[in-house]
Amino acid sequence: MKLTTFATPDGPLTVLAEDGVVLASGWTSAAEEVMDRVRADDRPAEVTTVAPSDPDFAGIAEALQRYYGGEPGAIAAVPVRQFGTDLQLAGWAALRDIPAGAPLTYAEFAAALGRPTAVRAAARICARNAAALFVPCHRVVRSDGSLGGFAWGLDVKRSLLAHEARQMDPSTGSGN
Template identity: 55%
Template sequence: MSTADFTIVDTPIGPFTALADADGTVLASGWTDDAENLRQLIHPRLRPAELRQRDSLGAISTAIIDYHRGDLTAIDAVPVHQHSGEFLLHAWEVLRKVPAGDPITYTEFAAISGRPNATRAAANACARNAAALFVPCHRVLRIGGALGGFRWGLDVKRWLLSHES
């Protein structure tokens, strides 16, 4: 029976929860205080059976705080582990390379992920991303600059994009 640790960090846009495995790798995260909801977003092969709350997750907590305070690269080195098919895993790695302050469209995301005709698949990669912030799906917009969707709400996405610009 596996256990993941989680912590809840207060941010300017509400509580942010991160779940991590024993190695300090993020399994899921987002602007919520509901760790169980986040646990359910984790692929069944990686999903921990139990959760244990901690005051801090060390480097993960520091990165969350530093990012929200303005160090936009603080999240870049935090390891993330998600599980899915080859395209989604690759697309999530591509997302981690999209620089803060330089959002891309879903069409551009599909192209740089190696499937230029798969805009819907690219959007699906964003929708299925369990590790928000660390895999910055908020940096993908619709053509024309419309926000598109975001699991944590468009107000949060708007704040993040403004924070990064």
């Protein structure tokens, strides 16, 4: 298992991965904060800190460069592996299907999971997401349009949503 930190416009993004598959990530330079996102029983016994140029991170680095360069859909190509209940796994998979620039409310996300009354469960799925950005839980907001929570801070969530909205705006000529 390897860990590295990328410089991004939203601050340092630390990623825990194995063979290019993301297990956890977050906007921090503190490795332990990212490691704590993985359930204790599923944390790797050994983690090596490497440079962002490590070959095992090539696909992740390329996706980040494309994402921040104007292709928000690029993060969907990065494989992830998370550990949780069947509902959590289904929720994290569903988060990856939310298009950039088209956030859902927690109620809409619950309905997309086939559990329209399970809004709190939907919110907990977002809160327990270990692979931030690559599983875009930031694309879920409150019914009143306010941001709700985000493990890595509301400034980062606001920035990600604004970045994606700009890229998906037809007047910019983007939409990747």
